[in-house]
Amino acid sequence: MQRRSSYLFLLPAALIVSVALFYPIYSGLRLSLFDWNLREFTKAPVFVGLQNFKELLGDANFRISVRVTLVFTASVVCAEMLLGTLFALLLEQRLAGLRFFRTLFVLPIMIAPVVVGIVWKFMYNTSYGAINYLVGLVGIKPIEWLADPSIALVAVIISDIWQWTPFVFLLVLAGLQGIPKELTEASVVDGASYLQNLIHIKLPAIAQVLGVTAILRLIDAFRSLEAIYNLTYGGPGVSTEVLSLHLYKTAFADSRLGLSSAIAVVLMILIGLLSIPIMWRDVGRERR
Amino acid sequence: MTTGVKRLTLSSLRYLLVVAATLLLLFPVYIMVSTSLKFEVDAFSSPPKWLFRPTLENYVAVLGKAGFFRFFVNSVIVSLSSTAATVLVAALAAYPLARNRFSGKRAVVGATLFLRMIPPVILVVPVYVFFNSIRLTNGRLALFVIYTALNLPFNIWILRTFIMDLPYELDESAFIDGCSPFAVFAKIVLPLLAPAIAIASVFSFRLAWNEFILSLVLTNRATRTLPVAVSLYITDTGTEWGKITAIATIIAIPAFIFTFSAARSLITGLTAGAVKG
Numbered sequence: 001m002q003r004r005s006s007y008l009f010l011l012p013a014a015l016i017v018s019v020a021l022f023y024p025i026y027s028g029l030r031l032s033l034f035d036w037n038l039r040e041f042t043k044a045p046v047f048v049g050l051q052n053f054k055e056l057l058g059d060a061n062f063r064i065s066v067r068v069t070l071v072f073t074a075s076v077v078c079a080e081m082l083l084g085t086l087f088a089l090l091l092e093q094r095l096a097g098l099r100f101f102r103t104l105f106v107l108p109i110m111i112a113p114v115v116v117g118i119v120w121k122f123m124y125n126t127s128y129g130a131i132n133y134l135v136g137l138v139g140i141k142p143i144e145w146l147a148d149p150s151i152a153l154v155a156v157i158i159s160d161i162w163q164w165t166p167f168v169f170l171l172v173l174a175g176l177q178g179i180p181k182e183l184t185e186a187s188v189v190d191g192a193s194y195l196q197n198l199i200h201i202k203l204p205a206i207a208q209v210l211g212v213t214a215i216l217r218l219i220d221a222f223r224s225l226e227a228i229y230n231l232t233y234g235g236p237g238v239s240t241e242v243l244s245l246h247l248y249k250t251a252f253a254d255s256r257l258g259l260s261s262a263i264a265v266v267l268m269i270l271i272g273l274l275s276i277p278i279m280w281r282d283v284g285r286e287r288r
Numbered sequence: 289m290t291t292g293v294k295r296l297t298l299s300s301l302r303y304l305l306v307v308a309a310t311l312l313l314l315f316p317v318y319i320m321v322s323t324s325l326k327f328e329v330d331a332f333s334s335p336p337k338w339l340f341r342p343t344l345e346n347y348v349a350v351l352g353k354a355g356f357f358r359f360f361v362n363s364v365i366v367s368l369s370s371t372a373a374t375v376l377v378a379a380l381a382a383y384p385l386a387r388n389r390f391s392g393k394r395a396v397v398g399a400t401l402f403l404r405m406i407p408p409v410i411l412v413v414p415v416y417v418f419f420n421s422i423r424l425t426n427g428r429l430a431l432f433v434i435y436t437a438l439n440l441p442f443n444i445w446i447l448r449t450f451i452m453d454l455p456y457e458l459d460e461s462a463f464i465d466g467c468s469p470f471a472v473f474a475k476i477v478l479p480l481l482a483p484a485i486a487i488a489s490v491f492s493f494r495l496a497w498n499e500f501i502l503s504l505v506l507t508n509r510a511t512r513t514l515p516v517a518v519s520l521y522i523t524d525t526g527t528e529w530g531k532i533t534a535i536a537t538i539i540a541i542p543a544f545i546f547t548f549s550a551a552r553s554l555i556t557g558l559t560a561g562a563v564k565g
Binding site: 003005006007009010012013014016017019020021023024025027028031041087090091101102103104105106107108109110111112113114115116118119120121122123127128129130132133162166167170171174219222223225226229230244247248251252257260261264267268271272274275278279282283286 | 302305306309310312313314315316317319320323332333334335336377378380381383384385388390391393394396397398399401402403405406407408409410411412413414415417418420433434436437438440444469470473494497498500501505515518519522529532533536539540542543544546547548551554555558559
């Protein structure tokens with residue numbers, strides 16, 4: 001196969017990606033240097049240099065949304081990694097019906113984040129929601145899940161843990177099942193306890209899987225938007241307004257297209273930093 | 289004997305945990321589906337009514353009066369068309385990336401990795417501005433192109449991995465017989481890719497079917513898709529939870545179908561890359 005036909009095969013993909021991804025990314029970058037109001041759409045954008053970025057630095061709501069994003073991301077990734085790994089370890093040994101459970105665990109991952117947000121909103125309702133009924137069974141008084149600014153973020157975090165712990169579970173389980181049997185069996189023959197086996201054999205063997213899983217979750221949690229949009233719309237106040245939601249609202253509620261593009265640039269840079277390890281690994285492989 | 293007893297308690301303890309986790313996992317799904325089958329009065333009762341007289345009233349109301357059938361059709365059209373396009377285009381691109389050496393190859397691979405990471409929300413403003421400036425505001429074409437593009441990186445990557453696992457002798461013998469590269473691709477490689485294409489299709493359909501934020505901004509009253517329709521329905525009508533959960537359940541139907549018919553392929557798609565690399 002000649003070189004020329006290589007490029008011909010790549011052409012359709014290149015065209016679509018250029019039109020739908022690269023061009024918007026470029027024009028978003030450009031727009032971050034302009035002041036442009038959505039309500040005065042017909043007027044030309046005004047060049048303001050780095051003014052939008054300066055404004056972000058002094059903007060309290062922007063700082064809050066960065067903090068909310070960091071707290072949200074750190075909480076869900078830690079909880080999901082812990083729970084998912086624990087569960088994979090529990091289910092890794094042969095267990096009748098494992099395949100059936102594993103199948104069920106795929107379901108939350110496939111359900112639309114919008115649906116997750118809506119169903120949890122219903123369940124969190126203070127007076128008729130199922131969750132207050134459930135916590136009531138163990139004697140806890142009704143909680144204002146979505147109306148109390150100090151609890152709403154916890155509510156959002158819980159629903160994310162529900163949807164994405166299964167993802168961690170499936171990846172770690174696949175990693176554990178990929179460990180050569182001889183490795184663990186040899187250490188059992190040598191009289192190693194379960195804990196020794198876990199710390200010295202299993203965890204090191206799946207270290208890379210754990211790392212990649214954590215990064216994938218970090219990136220995804222960092223850009224999550226659709227469940228939160230439908231669960232709280234960032235509220236009450238701005239207590240659950242993650243960066244991507246803040247970006248959306250700046251553009252379509254405050255009508256400030258330039259400023260929202262500056263937020264997009266910040267979001268891109270942060271996610272770019274998070275994805276360096278994976279890109280490094282995968283592009284590095286190309287040399288071989 | 290004692291070890292036997294110990295093992296038995298351990299495994300029943302594990303079962304207990306697994307069953308508890310499964311119940312937690314299924315609980316929101318159960319709430320969604322059961323509420324959609326309840327009369328509005330029963331939907332609001334606390335404690336939740338575990339036994340109730342089921343009704344399809346919500347589904348009839350939703351698909352009939354509110355015009356949701358149209359949104360359903362919109363979702364089907366956009367999802368199916370963009371899935372077909374993205375898988376075909378990705379297979380074409382994956383072929384030389386798996387088989388050939390050419391200059392710029394690493395840059396292309398790097399670009400696909402980079403594009404997999406971008407959050408769709410950063411596209412919202414530029415794409416909105418662009419389609420408004422060319423006065424193309426019904427949104428269908430925009431969604432088709434963007435969903436096709438957003439799915440390309442993952443699809444190229446997974447199809448490429450599969451092609452690399454196919455023996456090169458297959459291509460070679462066809463080349464020796466005088467086939468053109470395109471004929472080799474279409475007649476030899478593509479049919480062997482069926483399992484990978486199935487995985488790519490499911491994940492592509494999932495993105496297009498579930499996507500919300502771009503559809504929210506780009507579509508209008510007539511062209512909106514189901515996730516947008518359900519979200520706006522809540523804003524407009526408040527708390528008709530029977531109907532809302534009915535729409536939510538309809539949106540989740542493909543998720544049920546894929547999960548229970550193709551769980552193993554889905555797990556392959558989810559874990560590929562992280563585990564095997």
